[in-house]
Amino acid sequence: MTDLIDILANPAFWVAVLRIATPLILGTLGVLLCERAGVLNLGIEGIMVAGAFAGWLAVFGGAPLWAGVAVAALTGAVFGLLHALLTVGLALSQHVSGLGITLLATALSYYGYRVSFPKVSTPPTITPFAEMGWLPLPILSQQTAMTLLALLAVPVLAYVLFKTPLGLALRMVGENPQAAEGQGVSVARVRTGAIVAGSALMGVAGSFLTLSAFNAFFFNMVNGRGWICVALVVFASWRPGKALLGALLFAFFDALQLRLQQAGDAALPYQLYLMLPYLLSIVALILVARKASYPQALMKPYRKGER
Numbered sequence: 328m329t330d331l332i333d334i335l336a337n338p339a340f341w342v343a344v345l346r347i348a349t350p351l352i353l354g355t356l357g358v359l360l361c362e363r364a365g366v367l368n369l370g371i372e373g374i375m376v377a378g379a380f381a382g383w384l385a386v387f388g389g390a391p392l393w394a395g396v397a398v399a400a401l402t403g404a405v406f407g408l409l410h411a412l413l414t415v416g417l418a419l420s421q422h423v424s425g426l427g428i429t430l431l432a433t434a435l436s437y438y439g440y441r442v443s444f445p446k447v448s449t450p451p452t453i454t455p456f457a458e459m460g461w462l463p464l465p466i467l468s469q470q471t472a473m474t475l476l477a478l479l480a481v482p483v484l485a486y487v488l489f490k491t492p493l494g495l496a497l498r499m500v501g502e503n504p505q506a507a508e509g510q511g512v513s514v515a516r517v518r519t520g521a522i523v524a525g526s527a528l529m530g531v532a533g534s535f536l537t538l539s540a541f542n543a544f545f546f547n548m549v550n551g552r553g554w555i556c557v558a559l560v561v562f563a564s565w566r567p568g569k570a571l572l573g574a575l576l577f578a579f580f581d582a583l584q585l586r587l588q589q590a591g592d593a594a595l596p597y598q599l600y601l602m603l604p605y606l607l608s609i610v611a612l613i614l615v616a617r618k619a620s621y622p623q624a625l626m627k628p629y630r631k632g633e634r
Contacts, residue, residue, distance in 0.1 A: 331587075333590075334583065334586045334587075334590070338465055338466065340582060340583075340586060341466050342465075342466050342469045342470070343578075343582040343585070344575065344578045344579050344582045345466060345467075345470055345474060345575075345578070346470060346474065346540060346578075347578035347581050347582055348477075348574040348575045348577070348578035349470075349473060349474045349477045349532075349535050349539070349540075350375070350477075350532040350533070350535045350536060350540075350552055351532075351552060351555060351556055351559065351574035351577060351578060352477040352478070352480070352481065352532075352570070352571055352574045353476075353477045353480065353528050353529070353531050353532035353535065354371055354375060354528070354529050354532035354533075354552060354553060354555075354556035355556040355559045355560055355563065355570040355573065355574055356480055356481065356484055356525075356528050356567060356570060357371065357403075357524075357525040357526060357527070357528030357529040357532065357556070358371055358525065358529070358556050358557055358559075358560045359484075359525070359560050359563065359565055359566075359567065359570055360484065360497075360521050360524055360525035360528065361407075361521055361522050361525040361526070362501070362560055362565060362621075362622060362625055363488065363497055363498055363501045363521065363565055363622060364497050364500055364501045364517060364518045364521035364522070364622075365500055365501035365502075365504065365518060365622055365624040365625050365626070365627065365629070366410075366411075366414055366415065366421055366518055366521070366522055366625075366626075367421040367422065367425060367625065367626050368407070368410060368421075368425055368428075368522060368525060368526065368529075369421070369422060369425025369426050369428075369429060369557065370406060370407075370410050370424070370425045370426075370427075370428025370429050370432065370526070370529075371425075371429070371526075371529045371553035371554075371556055371557065372429045372433070372549060372551070372552075372553030372554060373406070373428055373429030373430060373431065373432030373433040373436075373553075374402075374403045374406050374407070374428065374429075374432055374526055374529040374530055374533065374553070375529055375530070375532055375533030375536075375549045375552060375553050376432055376433045376436045376437075376533060376548075376549050377402050377403065377406060377432040377433070377435065377436045377530065377533065378399035378400070378402050378403050378529065378530030378531060378532065378533030378534045379399070379436075379533035379534055379536045379537045379544055379548060379549065380436040380439060380440060380533075380537070380544050381398050381399050381401075381402040381436075381530070381534075382395040382396055382398050382399030382402075382530075382533070382534030382537060382538055383395065383453065383534070383537035383538060383543070383544045384398075384439070384443065384544070385398040385399075386453045386538060387451060387453050392455070392456055392538055395534060395538050396473070396531055396534050396538065398534075399530040399531055399533060399534030399538075400527040400528075400530050400531050400534075401527070401530070402530050403526040403527045403528070403529045403530020403531065403533075404523045404524075404526055404527040404530070406428055406431075406432050406526055406530075407522045407523040407524075407525065407526025407527065407529075408519070408522075408523050408526075409428065410424055410425065410428050410522055410526065411518065411519040411522040411523060413427075414522075414628070415515050415518045415519050415522070415629075416515070416519075418628035418629070418630060419628075421626050421628075422626075429553070437546060440544060440546075450543035450544055450545045451543065452542045452543045453537075453538070453542050453543070454542065455471070455537075455538050455539050455540075455541070455542045456471035456472055456473055456538060456539045457471065458470065458471060459471065459472060459475065471539040473531075473534075473535045473538065473539045474535075474539070476531075477535075478571075480528070481567045481568065481570070481571045482567075484567045485566070485567040485568060488567065496512045496517050497517055497521055498622075499512060500512065500514045500517045500518055500624070500629075501622035501623075501624055501625065502622055502623045502624060503623065503624065504624050504629040508631065514629055514631065515629075515631065518629075529553070529556075532552075532556075533549060536548050536549065555577060555608075558608070558612055559573040559574055559577065561612060561615075561619055561621075562608075562611060562612050562615050562619075564615070564618075564619045564620060565619075565620075565621065565622060573611075576608070576611060577604055577608050580603055580604030580607045580608060581604040583603070583604075584600040584601060584603040584604055585600075587600050587603070588600045
């Protein structure tokens with residue numbers, strides 16, 4: 328109990344929580360945007376890998392850090408466009424298409440790394456984003472600008488979704504595409520735009536790992552964060568504000584298990600600590616998801632003129 332109090336009282340713990348939450352915030356917002364338009368995007372895991380690699384490779388080649396973020400966003404948007412072509416244009420299975428995107432993006436990224444660095448035993452490094460020491464809040468001053476970007480993206484997306492005609496159209500095609508079509512809204516165009524924009528956010532989420540959290544690209548660095556984001560959208564009931572809370576909650580458990588491993592009883596297997604954030608997140612998901620109101624047209628293909 329004393330160890331737990333010491334951990335929670337240490338500002339470094341909360342700095343770690345926000346750092347761990349950053350890619351989850353961006354990725355969850357990306358999934359949320361797609362699903363609000365009625366399309367499940369299981370390609371997030373691969374898109375995050377591709378964004379991490381493309382952004383890092385651009386910076387390694389001499390591009391500025393923000394240009395690397397833009398390259399990651401563009402990479403995610405390209406894979407999102409492919410997913411939209413398959414699921415919106417051809418009305419194929421969203422599950423199969425998403426998993427195919429994950430496999431394709433991951434394989435292309437690893438292949439690109441091997442081709443670019445065929446004789447390298449240790450990953451080459453770059454100079455990542457620096458901490459924002461000029462901010463007055465200690466927890467934020469030890470973060471990078473990408474964390475600030477993730478935090479600002481939450482109210483921006485909430486405003487767009489619930490306060491603008493574009494957001495209304497996007498939510499309408501996710502709830503009742505027939506009614507949206509009757510109001511002159513192009514369901515295919517809105518869904519495609521949402522998938523591309525959401526996938527761009529996923530690419531940026533991946534780039535945080537290589538341009539901010541670390542300074543290199545290595546295999547398996549995404550490590551299931553994409554799948555966590557898919558679950559967090561359900562936890563958040565498809566609302567950006569709750570998505571932020573969900574990402575912070577999972578990050579809290581993840582940071583806590585790392586500290587408990589360091590301070591805990593060596594007789595306990597480390598797998599028990601690794602399981603902790605997932606177990607507690609599943610419990611929280613079960614408690615919240617029962618009351619979640621999902622978009623009614625989610626995962627339902629739509630063809631113009633059909634009733």
